[in-house]
Amino acid sequence: MNAPLHKELPPGLLDAAAVLSHVSATWDGDIVRQISDYIAIPAKSPGFDKDWAAHGHIETVVRNAATWVEAQKVEGLKLEIVRLAGRTPVLFFEIAATQPASNRSVLMYGHLDKQPEFTGWRKDLGPWSPKYEDGLLYGRGGADDGYAVYASIAAVQALKAQKVAHPRIVGLIETCEESGSYDLLPYIDALRTRLGQVELVICLDSGAGNYDQLWLTNSLRGMAGGVLKVEILTEGVHSGDASGVVPSSFRIMRQVLDRLEDSSTGRLLPQSFHCEIPTDRLAQARATAAILGEEVYKRFPWAHYDCEGASAFALPTTTDPLQALINRTWMPTLSVTGAEGFPALKDAGNVLRPYTAFKLSLRLPPLVEADQAVRELKTLLEDNAPYQARVTFEGGGGATGWNAPASAPWFEQALHEASRAHFGAPCGYVGQGGTIPLMSMLSRGFPAAQMMVCGVLGPRSNAHGPNEFLHVPYARKLTAAVAEVIARMPA
Secondary structure (H helix, E strand, O other): OOOOOOOOOOOOOOOHHHHHHHHHHHHHHHHHHHHHHHHOOOOEOOOOOOOHHHHOHHHHHHHHHHHHHHHOOOOOEEEEEEOOOOOOOEEEEEEOOOOOOOOEEEEEEEEOOEOOOOOOOOOOOEOOEOEEEOOEEEOOOHHHHHOHHHHHHHHHHHHHHOOOOOOEEEEEEEOOHHHOOOOHHHHHHHHHHHHOEEEEEEEOOOEOOOOOOOEEEEEEOEEEEEEEEEEOOOOOEEHHHHEOOEOOHHHHHHHHHHOOEOOOOOOEOOHHHOOOOOHHHHHHHHHHHHHHOOHHHHOOOOOEEEEOOEEEEOOOOOOOHHHHHHHHHOOOEEEEEEEEOOOOHHHOOOEEOOEEEEEEEEEEOOOOOHHHHHHHHHHHHHOOOHHHOEEEEEEEEEEOOEEOOOOOHHHHHHHHHHHHHHHOOOOEEEEEOOOOHHHHHHHHHOOOOEEEEOOOEOOOOOOOOOOOEEEHHHHHHHHHHHHHHHHOOOO
């Protein structure tokens, strides 16, 4: 007997080769060009562009995405740009279920706002100058995460192409994520009835441990930020005349920060900023450390220099892969991300400066409440200022982290099968050191939902920094894996 021309599949499952072929054609034929056009638009998040509405860049990228989605003619799709007064817009779409009528929904999330330019880009690259080279699409925002809305629709198209029944699918694409998503909760409240009963969230704004398998994010750190300012004079004075009598605002800044951080180890001192690590997360971290090994810390662009004829590199805080994973996902850390009160080096004369200001970014463990941390931080830094200097901390808001709910058996199996189908390896689990405020909001609003938090930010992709890139071959496979997981949702 002759073999059938088409392999018969169990109900609800996809032909993996066909789905990858379908999404790859969409990526190569259209999505790469769409994201290149997106990269060229400086749609900086409102936290970095106070005149975002007047500049119109956010409006442009939202309209461009909406136009593309509508042009795909996805059966059953309705789309709307939703606007609340004084807030950044969101793109909302809904695709009717092809399973028996139900209010259960899959929520697909992404964002279109971007981080600012930053410095240090390769000479032939730039934040607003897209360049596609060896499968990598360089430029600001392509990977973080302008690709999300395009990949979401491509995954749905792959389902439709194989006539696989699916539940109702809704999409929520915001434009305030890089500023802490402070506009998002009012939209969730306004759209709550239209979201339906969310049973699966697919968030494409996260990272990957490598480019060899699907990675599920199992935790996200929170964040507390703000500007710490130390003022000692009303104007600058001659350093030779005043030093030794007038204390340096920079030295006072160091003293104040010593209350928060042990500068020799980087450990944050307030115990309330720490939390116990759940045992299942420790077990997953051990498995991930075994997979990634030294790549956990070697993936960063360490400074290097010549030392006695040999090349020397700056060192990480630890070379233990497990400890490195824990440090970047479950330990609080302090970063100074900006400074004010300093002249440029070429303009720096012998002047004792009147003030020093630092922008602080405090990453919090997933189970620490951000609002409480911001209040404690303000009290800790401002009280009992050395030399009665004027010390102020203006909080820039906070976002509580997130610890993933337990995976339902179908969801865990779907992740592994999708990863094996498109990568040839099981799904990996990794915590991320960054923050996605939406996740804690959704976990509170939809406690029974499964959370597929994943993304393309793998080794050296460098979101927020110079030379950010989107790994297109990985993005193709991730898109196919998303389609696989939706197809495997129990009806």
